[in-house]
Amino acid sequence: MIELDNMAYSYGGGELLSGVSLHLQPGAFHFLTGPSGAGKTTFLRLCYGDLTATAGAVRLFGQDVRDLSRDDLAVMRRRIGVVHQDCQFLDHLPLHENIALPLTVSGQASFDDSNLRELIQWVGLSHRARALPPELSGGERQRAALARAIIMSPDVILADEPTGNVDWEMSQRLLTLLIELNRLGKTVLIATHDLALIRAAKSQVQARVLRIANRKLQFAGADL
Amino acid sequence: MSPFRWILSILQADTQADRVVPPTGHTVRLTLFSAAAMAFLAVFALALSMATGRLAVRWGDELARSSTIRISAPAAQMDAQTEAALRVLSTTPGIKSARALTDEEQQELLAPWFGNGVSLAALPVPQLIEVVEEGDGYDPNGLRLRLQAEVPGATLDDHSQWRKPLIRAAISLRRLGTLSLLLIGGTMAAMITLAATAALAANAQVIRVLRLVGATDVYIAGAFVRRFTLRALAGGVIGTLAGMVAILLLPGAQTEGGFLTGLGFQGWQWVLPLVIPPLGAVVAYFATRAAAMRTLRGLR
Numbered sequence: 367m368i369e370l371d372n373m374a375y376s377y378g379g380g381e382l383l384s385g386v387s388l389h390l391q392p393g394a395f396h397f398l399t400g401p402s403g404a405g406k407t408t409f410l411r412l413c414y415g416d417l418t419a420t421a422g423a424v425r426l427f428g429q430d431v432r433d434l435s436r437d438d439l440a441v442m443r444r445r446i447g448v449v450h451q452d453c454q455f456l457d458h459l460p461l462h463e464n465i466a467l468p469l470t471v472s473g474q475a476s477f478d479d480s481n482l483r484e485l486i487q488w489v490g491l492s493h494r495a496r497a498l499p500p501e502l503s504g505g506e507r508q509r510a511a512l513a514r515a516i517i518m519s520p521d522v523i524l525a526d527e528p529t530g531n532v533d534w535e536m537s538q539r540l541l542t543l544l545i546e547l548n549r550l551g552k553t554v555l556i557a558t559h560d561l562a563l564i565r566a567a568k569s570q571v572q573a574r575v576l577r578i579a580n581r582k583l584q585f586a587g588a589d590l
Numbered sequence: 591m592s593p594f595r596w597i598l599s600i601l602q603a604d605t606q607a608d609r610v611v612p613p614t615g616h617t618v619r620l621t622l623f624s625a626a627a628m629a630f631l632a633v634f635a636l637a638l639s640m641a642t643g644r645l646a647v648r649w650g651d652e653l654a655r656s657s658t659i660r661i662s663a664p665a666a667q668m669d670a671q672t673e674a675a676l677r678v679l680s681t682t683p684g685i686k687s688a689r690a691l692t693d694e695e696q697q698e699l700l701a702p703w704f705g706n707g708v709s710l711a712a713l714p715v716p717q718l719i720e721v722v723e724e725g726d727g728y729d730p731n732g733l734r735l736r737l738q739a740e741v742p743g744a745t746l747d748d749h750s751q752w753r754k755p756l757i758r759a760a761i762s763l764r765r766l767g768t769l770s771l772l773l774i775g776g777t778m779a780a781m782i783t784l785a786a787t788a789a790l791a792a793n794a795q796v797i798r799v800l801r802l803v804g805a806t807d808v809y810i811a812g813a814f815v816r817r818f819t820l821r822a823l824a825g826g827v828i829g830t831l832a833g834m835v836a837i838l839l840l841p842g843a844q845t846e847g848g849f850l851t852g853l854g855f856q857g858w859q860w861v862l863p864l865v866i867p868p869l870g871a872v873v874a875y876f877a878t879r880a881a882a883m884r885t886l887r888g889l890r
């Protein structure tokens with residue numbers, strides 16, 4: 367699905383990631399951890415082609431990102447659901463339209479309205495469907511972002527700090543949603559610095575934990 | 591739906607797909623206004639072209655239809671030369687009729703200069719012959735040569751010396767009208783390009799979100815293109831109708847003199863200005879599309 371092959375990423379400020387290799391297998395459940403500023407967000411952006419690796423290769427569904435045109439990449443992104451750290455909503459559209467946005471832009475206007483309602487209910491936002499994003503709490507925004515990430519029924523879900531702004535109880539609910547999706551066969555990668563969340567997950571799902579430290583991607587052992 | 595309702599709906603509502611771009615109220619209102627103003631001006635430029643076209647045709651027509659031959663000869667030869675000239679004219683193809691002006695008519699022509707009491711017999715006044723053409727007219731050079739040979743005192747004045755500059759002026763005016771139309775189209779394209787570029791730049795974050803959720807460049811550009819094209823069309827309709835009404839209300843200027851033709855359209859020409867709004871929309875479509883694709887290529 368997503369393959370990183372000896373990938374490196376550097377920018378003006380120096381090298382952030384180096385020698386990173388990873389194969390995300392179908393149905394896998396991964397956590398990505400590391401201190402703030404380690405490069406978790408950067409790593410995810412490389413995984414959905416928002417950034418281009420400066421060395422090595424990134425392959426999405428077998429295709430090298432460098433060979434994809436901007437439009438190819440856009441179409442490819444419909445198969446990767448992303449929960450962005452900052453949600454990335456269109457503030458002028460009500461929540462339900464934001465959630466349906468991937469359908470709208472891919473021309474699937476015929477999407478069954480009842481499916482959308484069901485999804486919004488599933489993330490517990492039925493009562494907020496007509497609100498504008500700026501009117502929502504952090505937790506509501508993150509649940510909406512998750513709903514938008516999965517509306518196209520993607521093969522892979524990449525979630526960047528999906529529990530960043532929410533209390534413990536809400537973070538447990540979001541985690542449960544993601545685990546449920548994994549049970550439905552989706553590949554899940556969650557970037558988080560919240561070790562308690564990882565521990566909570568480990569009792570429910572077979573998760574691998576990756577850690578970015580000193581520019582390298584490592585597998586964290588059972589020490590968590 | 592009535593046309594008016596349709597225009598209103600364009601002004602107010604966006605389709606679902608176009609809603610992904612936030613209301614760009616300011617820019618879009620300016621586009622509407624500019625398109626209306628440009629269409630209004632285009633109606634006048636078009637009317638100018640039409641009017642000057644008619645003017646050129648008419649000047650060409652009326653003045654070419656008649657010419658004058660002047661015979662200056664000693665009094666003794668005057669009648670003989672006049673007759674010779676009339677004979678030549680009667681055998682010249684393209685001439686419908688030729689007639690020597692009577693003394694009274696000549697006196698009338700000269701009255702403004704010499705007063706009414708003057709007797710022509712006392713003055714060396716040339717005899718005038720009025721020539722009326724038919725069909726494509728005669729060949730002035732050929733006629734001049736024949737007159738030279740047979741009527742030494744004859745001078746042909748075919749009015750072309752002063753007709754031609756008038757026709758040339760009318761034709762330049764018409765060219766000016768056409769040039770104005772082109773300039774109006776160009777200005778419209780430029781303004782819409784600026785407006786669309788500004789709207790795109792102001793919405794960089796929206797474009798980023800759309801890309802993140804899988805929108806292609808064509809999709810994103812389309813949302814902007816439709817919006818600007820429809821507003822340009824609506825503005826064009828408003829401006830054109832206003833321009834046509836303004837021209838209808840112009841006082842008719844063709845009552846006296848014959849030279850002044852009213853600035854306006856005649857008969858089927860009233861259909862012509864109706865082409866302005868769709869044409870404006872086409873200009874807006876390509877201008878916005880080019881601006882959008884260029885901007886999107888620049889935004890990563």
Ligand SMILES: Nc1ncnc2c1ncn2[C@@H]1O[C@H](COP(=O)(O)OP(=O)(O)O)[C@@H](O)[C@H]1O
Nearest residue numbers: 377378379382401402403404405406407408409
């Ligand atoms: N293109 C870039 N230009 C400047 N700084 C960058 C760029 N990419 C990443 N960084 C920096 O790299 C660091 C890692 O950022 P990030 O990936 O957001 O880390 P994390 O998500 O783990 O907190 C940050 O300090 C960020 O400012």
Ligand SMILES: [Mg+2]
Nearest residue numbers: 406407408451
């Ligand atoms: Mg981050």
